[in-house]
Amino acid sequence: QHEVVEKLAERAQKEHEEMIALVNRLDNYIRRVNEIQEEIVNTKIRADDIHREFISYVDRIHELERKIVSLQEASHRRKKSEKMSSLHKEANEIFERFKRGEKLSTEDLMMLQKAGLI
Template sequence: KKLRDEVHQEYKKMEWASGRREIVKIQDEIKRLEKTIETRVLDIRKENELVNKVTDLRKNLQSLQEDEETREEALELKEKSENYHAKVVELSDQAQETHEKMLEYFRKIDEIRSQADEAHQKFIKTRDNANQEHEKVKSTLGDIRRLNKGLDRVKAKERNRETEIVRQQNKEEKERAEDIYRKFREGKKLSTEELLLLQKHNIV
């Protein structure tokens, strides 16, 4: 772009110099002819010829000046157009860069969303596994409670059986002790075991 601007400026200078030289040349010629008309004695035909020539030169001069102005305006418009074009290119580059950044952000968002979905799925799987293990523990605890209740019933029955055995033994021992005591009153001599049995049941 810098090289293009330099070439454009040089071209502009060359055009201006060429047009300007032509204008100066015509102006000098007009001055020379007018001076000739004013300072020399000329016949009517020659004077009219010079006047017509001056008129033609003035028309050419006006045309060149108008062309010069038009050329200047055209060059200015061209320069503005190129500046606008450069600005559009710059903005387009910025827009492309912004678009690429936006795409990168979208890619990162998709990546983060994917990671979040994956983490959520892992959480759900872990939660389901935990629920399954919890149900297993609950089931095991239920089995243990049922076993404990069964054991309690067995122990209760065993205690009742033992109590019944002891009660029956005590009953039998007491009946025996009463029988021994009756025999003692009848004069029978008692052994040590029999005396202890009587004491146990508070008969003597």
């Protein structure tokens, strides 16, 4: 009977040591999981910061694109206005020649018609 008690005590000791080893492994796993979770949170925070910065750059690009379009439209209007001004000036000169009785070409007459002077 004493042998049985000793064997059971040895077995209990062995089981206890295995349990302690498993608890230690579990503690290590828990510690590692916590580290990984912290890394995930930090990575998400960095990703959010980078995303906000990206959105800021996209907004700035759109703002610059709108300015470029606006400047292109203004340039186009200015060129068109300058061209119309030049055409009207030329048409007025032709009209003055017409009033003086000078001979006008077909092209001159078309210019006067285009300018609404005849």
